[in-house]
Amino acid sequence: SQTIHQWPATLVQPVGSPLSLECTVEGTSNPNLYWYRQAAGRGLQLLFYSVGIGQISSEVPQNLSASRPQDRQFILSSKKLLLSDSGFYLCAWSFPDGAAQHFGDGTRLSIL
Amino acid sequence: DQQVKQNSPSLSVQEGRISILNCDYTNSMFDYFLWYKKYPAEGPTFLISISSIKDKNEDGRFTVFLNKSAKHLSLHIVPSQPGDSAVYFCAAIHRMDSSYKLIFGSGTRLLVRP
Numbered sequence: 001s002q003t004i005h006q007w008p009a010t011l012v013q014p015v016g017s018p019l020s021l022e023c024t025v026e027g028t029s030n031p032n033l034y035w036y037r038q039a040a041g042r043g044l045q046l047l048f049y050s051v052g053i054g055q056i057s058s059e060v061p062q063n064l065s066a067s068r069p070q071d072r073q074f075i076l077s078s079k080k081l082l083l084s085d086s087g088f089y090l091c092a093w094s095f096p097d098g099a100a101q102h103f104g105d106g107t108r109l110s111i112l
Numbered sequence: 113d114q115q116v117k118q119n120s121p122s123l124s125v126q127e128g129r130i131s132i133l134n135c136d137y138t139n140s141m142f143d144y145f146l147w148y149k150k151y152p153a154e155g156p157t158f159l160i161s162i163s164s165i166k167d168k169n170e171d172g173r174f175t176v177f178l179n180k181s182a183k184h185l186s187l188h189i190v191p192s193q194p195g196d197s198a199v200y201f202c203a204a205i206h207r208m209d210s211s212y213k214l215i216f217g218s219g220t221r222l223l224v225r226p
Contacts, residue, residue: 004155006155009153032211032212042218043116043118043201043216043217043218043219044156044201044203045216046213046214046215049211049213051211059213090155090156092155094211094212098212099146099161099205099212100146100158100161101158101212101214102158103148103155103156103157104155105153105154105155106153106154106155108153
């Protein structure tokens with residue numbers, strides 16, 4: 001069966017510091033991968049998605065970037081965090097031709 | 113502009129009764145809908161889905177109804193159990209180049225009282 005791992009679970013970072021959140025999927029090949037952010041009281045907003053190694057599509061302009069260095073690895077990064085980057089970040093995967101997405105347990109990011 | 117709306121931020125139901133969670137959408141091009149359940153500090157878990165060619169899909173205690181003319185769907189949980197207490201997100205599929213984009217509602221927090 002497929003599993004998705006996301007870490008760390010919580011992170012506290014100062015403003016202006018860099019960020020690297022990692023997500024890996026096991027048990028499947030060539031998944032579609034996604035990064036979402038959930039702001040307080042709001043739904044999930046898609047930030048990035050990838051359909052293959054090295055391919056990244058960005059949904060909203062922001063202070064973040066994503067990379068997919070390996071088939072089942074998806075990384076969310078920032079060079080300099082802003083206060084507005086605080087939130088709950090979720091990684092998800094789907095089969096290439098599948099509509100349902102399956103989520104990791106998320107990272108709670110707090111910027112001080 | 114919210115394309116998927118869940119207008120009730122919270123719902124409280126007695127154990128054993130029916131829970132009805134509602135969702136409205138604005139884009140008639142959406143052709144597939146999903147419901148997710150989310151516990152605190154965890155990622156959303158896929159619950160049930162429905163294609164626009166159907167008006168009902170049932171899985172155990174969970175049934176999703178779709179009314180395309182009203183652009184409305186609902187999730188029925190019966191009988192409700194305390195373990196169902198969670199935030200429920202409705203999502204609509206927007207087909208992208210080689211993938212699917214889920215557009216989520218803002219969620220409804222369900223509390224099932226023992």
